[in-house]
Structures are given as structure tokens and as C-alpha cells.
Amino acid sequence: MLKKKMSMAVLGLSAALVLGACGSNEAESSEKSDGKEYDLKMSVTVSESSTWYEAAEKLKEDLAEESDGRINLELFGNEQLSGGDSGKAVESLAKGSIDLTFNSTIIYSILDERFGVASAPFLFSGVDEVDPVFAGEGGEMFKEILAEKGVQALGYGQNGFRQLTNSKREIKNPEDLKGLKIRIPGITMYTDLYRELGTDPQTMTFSEVFTALQQGTIDGQENPVDVISSSKLQEVQDYMTLWNYSYDPLVLGMNKKLYDSMSAEDQELFDRLGKEAAEYQVKIAREKEEKQIADLEAAGMQIYTPTADEIAQFKEAASPIYDKYTDIWGADLLEAFQGE
Numbered sequence: 429m430l431k432k433k434m435s436m437a438v439l440g441l442s443a444a445l446v447l448g449a450c451g452s453n454e455a456e457s458s459e460k461s462d463g464k465e466y467d468l469k470m471s472v473t474v475s476e477s478s479t480w481y482e483a484a485e486k487l488k489e490d491l492a493e494e495s496d497g498r499i500n501l502e503l504f505g506n507e508q509l510s511g512g513d514s515g516k517a518v519e520s521l522a523k524g525s526i527d528l529t530f531n532s533t534i535i536y537s538i539l540d541e542r543f544g545v546a547s548a549p550f551l552f553s554g555v556d557e558v559d560p561v562f563a564g565e566g567g568e569m570f571k572e573i574l575a576e577k578g579v580q581a582l583g584y585g586q587n588g589f590r591q592l593t594n595s596k597r598e599i600k601n602p603e604d605l606k607g608l609k610i611r612i613p614g615i616t617m618y619t620d621l622y623r624e625l626g627t628d629p630q631t632m633t634f635s636e637v638f639t640a641l642q643q644g645t646i647d648g649q650e651n652p653v654d655v656i657s658s659s660k661l662q663e664v665q666d667y668m669t670l671w672n673y674s675y676d677p678l679v680l681g682m683n684k685k686l687y688d689s690m691s692a693e694d695q696e697l698f699d700r701l702g703k704e705a706a707e708y709q710v711k712i713a714r715e716k717e718e719k720q721i722a723d724l725e726a727a728g729m730q731i732y733t734p735t736a737d738e739i740a741q742f743k744e745a746a747s748p749i750y751d752k753y754t755d756i757w758g759a760d761l762l763e764a765f766q767g768e
Contacts, residue, residue, distance in 0.1 A: 462691045466499045470528035471509045471517045473535075477658070479716060480530045480678065481505050483585060483709030487680075490701045499694070501528070522578035524683045530709075532587050533570070533677050534613060539577050543570070544617050545757035545765050547590075547674045549746040550739065555714065557767060558586075558675055566764040574679065580687040582702025585678035585709040587652050588717060592673070593665040594648030595641065598730060600669075601738050602626060602745040611637055611649040618674075621749050625742075634659075641665060652676055654713065657720040662729045670721075670733045671742065680706045 470488075472481050481503065488501040509526050510516035514535045520526040522539065536543040545551075546566075552558050561567065562584045571581040592599055594608055606626040612618040614631040622629035630646050634655075640646045641664040648665065656668065680702050687695060725731050734742070754762055 462694075463498070464691075464694075468499070468501050468527040468686075469509060470501055470503050470530070471507055471521075471526050472503060472505050472530045473507055473514050473517070473532070474505065476505045478505075479654070479709050479713040480585065482712060483680075483705045484530060486708055487701055487705035490704070491697065494697060494701065495694075499697075518579075518681075521681055521683055524578070524685055526683070527686055528582075528680070528682045530585065530678055530680055533679060534615060536574075536577075536679060537615060537617075540573060541756050542573055542758055542761055544615065544753070545761050546570070546677050547617070548753070548757070548762070548765070549621055549673055549749055550743045551765060552589075552675050553672060553739070554589075555586075558677075561765055561767050562677065564764075566761075566767075569761055569764050570679075574681065575684055578684050579679070579681040580684040580698075581679055582682055582698055583680040583704075583706025585680060585706045586713055587676035587678055588654060588713060589672040590650050590652055590674045590676055591656065592648060592650045592669045592671060593656060593661055593667060593729075595644075595664065595666050596647050598667050598669075598732050599671075600732060600734060601741050608648055609646045611640065611646045617749065617753060620752065621746055624748055625745055637661075638664060650674075653717045653720050653724075657724060662724050662727045666728075666730060668724065668729055668731045670731060671739065673742065673746075678706070678709070680709075 470484055472478070472484050474480050484501075484503050488503060491499040491501055506512065507514055507517050510520055514531055515538045517526060517529050518531050518535050518539060521529045521531075533543040533546045552561075562570075567584060570584075574581045592610070594610070596608060597604060599605060602625055608627045609630050610622055610627045611630045611632055612622055619629050619631070630640075632640060637646075637649055638659060638661065641649065641661065649661070650673075651659075656662070656665075682698060682702070687698065690698070721731065750762075
């Protein structure tokens with residue numbers, strides 16, 4: 429009888445050990461890839477010659493290599509998936525009809541005006557102030573807002589600081605801007621800002637800008653150096669002011685529902701490789717910009733960098749924007765982006 433009881437106890441212990449091992453394996457397997465194959469589509473705002481697209485290609489290649497071909501990423505430049513409309517691209521990303529995108533936070537402000545805080549006038553003077561914010565609290569707060577909108581932020585890239593060009597005169601202070609017709613993105617904050625600066629702001633699709641400048645319909649425009657250079661605006665613009673008035677960050681975003689449906693291992697893969705791709709884009713964009721500025725100057729464009737006192741004058745002229753938009757952005761979010 430004693431032997432029988434001992435045998436039953438041993439069997440019970442063995443069963444418990446087996447069940448425990450099974451439970452451990454199941455828990456472990458949920459952390460690992462489920463072996464699922466993915467054919468994903470990624471939209472990039474600009475062309476295949478851009479640093480944005482180059483970073484997307486890096487992500488595509490890295491995902492394919494580290495997943496042994498299980499994750500395939502098909503790239504579409506120039507917003508082909510949304511008929512050239514960046515606003516529709518981020519809306520489609522949030523809804524899940526596009527899997528990944530590389531878009532400016534200026535475009536994301538269509539989903540939520542809080543994203544406009546990153547491009548607030550004269551918020552940053554240079555990239556040395558930008559990087560700690562996006563690597564810290566500001567970047568985390570943006571990630572939370574993006575998640576609310578159905579987007580998983582994998583990393584932050586850069587379109588860069590937006591600079592001013594025109595065909596009339598050198599711009600050194602707010603008085604020099606008076607009366608100029610300047611093309612701006614169709615964002616309310618920019619319209620309000622340029623009116624405060626005394627210009628006549630004009631909105632139009634960027635594809636129309638070169639002709640409008642050439643024909644004198646508008647006097648100038650504002651964009652990062654890469655856009656100015658790649659669009660050959662030096663052919664129709666004589667002056668450029670490097671005033672770093674508004675920073676234009678990019679979000680390497682993924683549909684959150686898709687991300688949440690993946691195994692923990694695949695999520696880690698997208699987190700790590702997405703971050704690396706975004707950091708790569710920032711690196712090559714900054715390296716490229718130095719040469720682009722030199723090439724623009726060599727082509728005859730007169731380039732002016734305002735002094736600290738002149739920047740202070742621009743900041744003062746733009747200050748009413750903060751009075752109007754702080755409540756829209758949120759004081760806590762603005763504080764996080766203002767840094768220390």
C-alpha cells in the first residue's frame with residue numbers, strides 16, 4: 429500500500445513537472461516569432477532620390493535579412509498609395525490601409541493640432557537642441573499621442589530646419605519681410621505666423637511653386653535646404669536666409685493595430701530596426717545639407733545667416749503665436765519641447 433502511494437506521488441510530481449515545462453514553453457513561444465510571414469506596404473512622401481527613401485530601403489533590407497525573408501516591405505515613393513496626398517497617407521496609416529509611412533509631423537497635425545508644437549517658431553536654434561528633446565520626454569509624449577491616433581512610432585527622422593528664400597532682397601530682420609508674398613504649407617499656424625511677420629502668405633501645392641516663383645506670382649517660399657536644392661529653386665530665387673525658424677521632424681510610423689498583433693520578438697525587431705533606420709536618415713540628411721548649402725552658394729544664391737540680435741527680433745515678432753497656440757498644443761507638451 430505504501431509503495432502504491434509513493435508511486436502515485438511520483439507520477440503526480442512527474443505530471444506537474446511536465447505541465448510546468450509545457451507552460452514554460454508556451455510562455456517562451458509567445459515571446460518568440462510565430463513564424464508568420466508579412467507582405468507590408470510603406471509610403472514615403474518624397475522620391476527615391478531622397479534620404480527618406482534611402483532610410484526606408486535600409487529598413488526593408490534589414491527586416492528581410494533578420495527575418496530570413498519572412499518580412500517583406502514594399503516601398504512606394506511620392507505618396508503613390510494616397511494619390512500624392514500626404515494628409516491621406518497618415519490617415520490611411522492610422523486606419524490600417526497603409527502599413528508604414530515616413531511623414532512630417534506638420535502633416536500629422538491634420539490628425540491632431542498638438543503635433544504642431546514641434547514646428548513652433550524659433551523653438552530650437554539648432555540640432556543640438558532638437559536631439560535631446562526627441563530622445564527624451566518630448567519624443568515620448570509624441571509617441572503616446574501617436575498611439576492614441578493608431579500609430580506606433582518606430583523612430584524620428586528629420587526633414588530639417590525650414591529656411592526662407594525670395595527673389596526681392598536679403599532678409600535680415602522682420603522689416604525686410606514686409607509685403608512679400610511667401611508660399612507656406614497650408615497649416616493655420618504658419619498662416620498666422622507669416623501674417624504676424626508682415627508678409628502676404630500664400631498656400632498652394634508644392635508642385636506649383638517653381639512656376640509661381642518663375643512667373644513672379646509669389647516672391648518667395650520656405651522649406652528645408654534639401655527641398656530647396658533638389659527642386660532647383662536657386663534658378664528662380666536669389667536670396668536664402670538660414671534662420672532655422674521652424675524645425676520639421678519626421679515620424680517613421682507603423683499602424684498600431686498591426687504592430688500590436690505581432691509577436692513580442694517581431695515587435696522588438698521593428699522597434700530596433702525602425703529606430704536605426706530613422707537615425708540613419710538623420711545622419712545622412714545632415715551630412716548632405718552641408719554640401720547642398722555650398723552648392724547653392726556656388727550657383728549664385730546669396731545666403732545670409734542672421735545674427736543673434738536679428739534672431740531675437742524675429743522671435744519677438746513671432747511671440748503672439750505662442751499666446752494663441754499654447755492652449756492648443758498643451759502647456760505640458762510645449763514645456764517638454766522647450767527643454768531645459
